[in-house]
Amino acid sequence: MDRKRIEWLFFIVFLLIDLYLGVEIWRSPINLSNNDNTQSTSIRAEMRADGIDLPAHISHKQQSGYYLAAKKRNYLSGKIASLTEVNTHFSKSDNVLTGTPKVLVSLSGSHNQILKQLDNFKNNSENVPFGANFKYEPRMSSANAYCYVQSTDYGQVYDNNAQLTINVRNNAIVNYTISYMGPINAVREPQLIISAWHAIKAMYTDREIVNNSRVIQIKLGYSKLTEVRGSTILLPTWLIWVENKTTKNITVKRVNAFTAQILQAGNSYSVQKN
Amino acid sequence: MKFKFKFGDFFLMLGTLLVFGLSIVLWIFVMTNDQYFSHINQTSNVTQQARNRLNNSVYDLYIPTSSYGFKNGQLYRLYDAKKNLPLEFTKELKGIKFKNLNVASTSRSEYEHMLNNPDYIQLTFPDEVSIKLFTKQGSSASGQKFRRVFISNSNNRIYLGNDQTMTVYQIDLARANFAKLRNYASHARSKTPIKLVRLKNDYEVFYTKGESWRIYSYLTNSQTDSYFVSRLLGTTNVTARSSKKGWVTYSLNYYTKLRIPKSGAKKHDFLYTKYEKNKNLAMHEQLLDSVDYVHKVGLSEQDLRFFDTNGMAISYTNYIEGLPVFTEQHTPQIKTTFTPESMQVAFNNIDLQIPIPFDGQTRNLPATDTVLQELVNKGLKKDQIQRIIVGFRMVKDNSHDHLANLIPTYYVKAYNRWQSLDEWQKQDLSVLNKTNKEGAQ
Numbered sequence: 001m002d003r004k005r006i007e008w009l010f011f012i013v014f015l016l017i018d019l020y021l022g023v024e025i026w027r028s029p030i031n032l033s034n035n036d037n038t039q040s041t042s043i044r045a046e047m048r049a050d051g052i053d054l055p056a057h058i059s060h061k062q063q064s065g066y067y068l069a070a071k072k073r074n075y076l077s078g079k080i081a082s083l084t085e086v087n088t089h090f091s092k093s094d095n096v097l098t099g100t101p102k103v104l105v106s107l108s109g110s111h112n113q114i115l116k117q118l119d120n121f122k123n124n125s126e127n128v129p130f131g132a133n134f135k136y137e138p139r140m141s142s143a144n145a146y147c148y149v150q151s152t153d154y155g156q157v158y159d160n161n162a163q164l165t166i167n168v169r170n171n172a173i174v175n176y177t178i179s180y181m182g183p184i185n186a187v188r189e190p191q192l193i194i195s196a197w198h199a200i201k202a203m204y205t206d207r208e209i210v211n212n213s214r215v216i217q218i219k220l221g222y223s224k225l226t227e228v229r230g231s232t233i234l235l236p237t238w239l240i241w242v243e244n245k246t247t248k249n250i251t252v253k254r255v256n257a258f259t260a261q262i263l264q265a266g267n268s269y270s271v272q273k274n
Numbered sequence: 275m276k277f278k279f280k281f282g283d284f285f286l287m288l289g290t291l292l293v294f295g296l297s298i299v300l301w302i303f304v305m306t307n308d309q310y311f312s313h314i315n316q317t318s319n320v321t322q323q324a325r326n327r328l329n330n331s332v333y334d335l336y337i338p339t340s341s342y343g344f345k346n347g348q349l350y351r352l353y354d355a356k357k358n359l360p361l362e363f364t365k366e367l368k369g370i371k372f373k374n375l376n377v378a379s380t381s382r383s384e385y386e387h388m389l390n391n392p393d394y395i396q397l398t399f400p401d402e403v404s405i406k407l408f409t410k411q412g413s414s415a416s417g418q419k420f421r422r423v424f425i426s427n428s429n430n431r432i433y434l435g436n437d438q439t440m441t442v443y444q445i446d447l448a449r450a451n452f453a454k455l456r457n458y459a460s461h462a463r464s465k466t467p468i469k470l471v472r473l474k475n476d477y478e479v480f481y482t483k484g485e486s487w488r489i490y491s492y493l494t495n496s497q498t499d500s501y502f503v504s505r506l507l508g509t510t511n512v513t514a515r516s517s518k519k520g521w522v523t524y525s526l527n528y529y530t531k532l533r534i535p536k537s538g539a540k541k542h543d544f545l546y547t548k549y550e551k552n553k554n555l556a557m558h559e560q561l562l563d564s565v566d567y568v569h570k571v572g573l574s575e576q577d578l579r580f581f582d583t584n585g586m587a588i589s590y591t592n593y594i595e596g597l598p599v600f601t602e603q604h605t606p607q608i609k610t611t612f613t614p615e616s617m618q619v620a621f622n623n624i625d626l627q628i629p630i631p632f633d634g635q636t637r638n639l640p641a642t643d644t645v646l647q648e649l650v651n652k653g654l655k656k657d658q659i660q661r662i663i664v665g666f667r668m669v670k671d672n673s674h675d676h677l678a679n680l681i682p683t684y685y686v687k688a689y690n691r692w693q694s695l696d697e698w699q700k701q702d703l704s705v706l707n708k709t710n711k712e713g714a715q
Contacts, residue, residue, distance in 0.1 A: 007286050014293035021300035064361055069631040187629045188490075189358040189595055191576055192334060192365075228493060231631045258576050 047204055051212035051245070058197045058218060064190040065236030065257050066154050068222055070181040072230050079129035086127055095161065099128065100175040107171050118146055118166055121173060130180050134164040139217055139241055140252075144168050149221070152184040158221040158239055158252075161232070181232060184222075193257035196220075199238035202260040208253055209242055216241040216250065223254050223263060237263060335565055336407055336580045337364045338399050338423060339593050340479070342468065343459045344392035350465035351479060352395075353596060357458040360596075363397055363423070366455060372409040373446040375418075378433060385440035388433065389470050389477060394424040395452075395459045400581050400598065404558035405434060409445060417557060418443065421476065425452050437476040471642075474660045480642035487664065487682035489635040490594055491671065494678045495627040496542065497572070499534050502623065505572045506532050506546050543603065546571070546619040552612055557583075564588045564610040567619050571608060574625040578607060584690060587611040592626050598665040599626070599680060604693055624668070626678070637682045639664060645684050645695060653703040654688055661687035667694060 047054060076097040080088050086099035105121055107114045115136060122131035134148035135156060141147040150162035162181045167174040194202075196218045203209050223237040236257040243250045254263040341352045341359040352359055379385065388394065402419040420443060422435035429450045434443040466485060470477040499522075503512060507526040516522050520539045524532045529549040535541035546567075555563065561580075568575070568590055577592040577599075591606035592599040600606065601622045608621040642662055650656055666680035684695040689706055 007290050011290040011293060014297045017297045018293050021304060067629045186355055187631050189355050228630055233628055
């Protein structure tokens, strides 16, 4: 009888040990494998565990980017005389021109048709100065405000000083505001930049993507770095649209595409959802 | 009943043995699975992770810095502000599969025929690198090196040239397409006429006429001393000791030290030393290990490129528009030195941070033949001149705290030493020639 009790005791103790070891192996909490794919999968899994949703495909491919520069000048006030179809107001302090159509500009049809009509309006130099240099940015637009960003040979510029917003109400253009950086040129030859996936990783490891959020879009664009010797210096940045799943607020964050550092203060802003 | 009792006893025994055996198997599994003990092998993991990073960034540090092509029989240095040709080549390389490597020729005449063949675009590294680094194939012990890449009209092969031995290697390729690169090369906006002249060991670019070179400016940034101390030595058990000569030495232990200039000393030269027995590494391994230390220092690597090697030391410096930048003390940005007893990293903590738009300032430099003649007239022996290049001298701009101008200057390597043309002209060469002669005897 004693022998049987001892056997039962051994059986239970080793069964518990087996269960413990089995659970430990099954949990495999940290995978420090150095395989890049595994590491990438692991970070994806960590992000998923934090409630962060990512787009299905994020590029791992490195591209090239430039340091760009634009001379700081007042480009808009000189164009006011040629804006014969709109009443204008120019704010010298923030270098923003507001134009209000003299006659009603109606918009009709589908969203694409409205965009085409808005394109025709902005590309007419009697309505909007340098309008043809601006490209529609749906992620920054809302139902009543169509947002356009300055486009260059090198890519699009995402900055308050390079933006056109056409305000619409009751199927007609109310007015527009425009700021323009002027011609933009490369300061140096192109250099390699980080991939979109690298930018996402950098943001996540820097805790710039909050839990329970959704990365909606990742896009390469140029952002202002600094002003020096009368020029605005721009650099390539990964712009990452992040939506808070609870509040539905969308924030645009920027990652320096040369160094993978997060661009802070003044470089991230909230946008309205369509 | 008696039979039933024995049956239960048997299964209890069997079950106990099974759970006992299973626990041994599971225990062995846990003990031998390194992911459960990764924290114990932290050091080796860090090294391995550094090596993995290296795989991604090795092409960023070891990439060609200059490109050359022919037009109407004349060889030109190609440059295009919108298209970085060496960068395009590097991007193309990432998708290529390298196949057979063969020696195509070893004679000087055939090598010079390749150099002057208008059918090839040439891309050059500043100094010889191992073929294995480039192709990731072959034995690192073979010591096969090259400096020059010849790109023909075929996408099926490229040629690698070793200036020192005048050997041409042929490598067969799969999945290569250099059409974009050829197109960029033929449309390069700036073409400076050059010729290739053999100096002591290499073929150097000689500018055939005086050229006007742009002066560039940068906003600079210097990381703090504590940044480098924490990166190189860590944050615990570090002691500091000041010397009267203007240095502060931080030590992690007897074997690992970082010497930095005292604050206010207006110096930027840091020296990290790690005393350890080093194996006699092949060039390929040395180039890879060296990159680990470059990453560890934590300087900006955006423009940092491999620059020079002399067997024991490997230098890296910033390349701006295809030209190397020398600090005011005519040192490269970072230099790693491997000796049998120690490993040293000497570096300058000034980073070129933000480029400033070109403001029209230029500097005229004479043709390279003129420079060579000046040096020979001064007494520098022609057979001791290893390299003549145009580089940038980084000079602080007094109008702004963190502004540096990059002044185009001729730099000459002779007697294994880099100095600017002005410095060679001021040097007492008779002493140097005598020392060298005695050394040779």
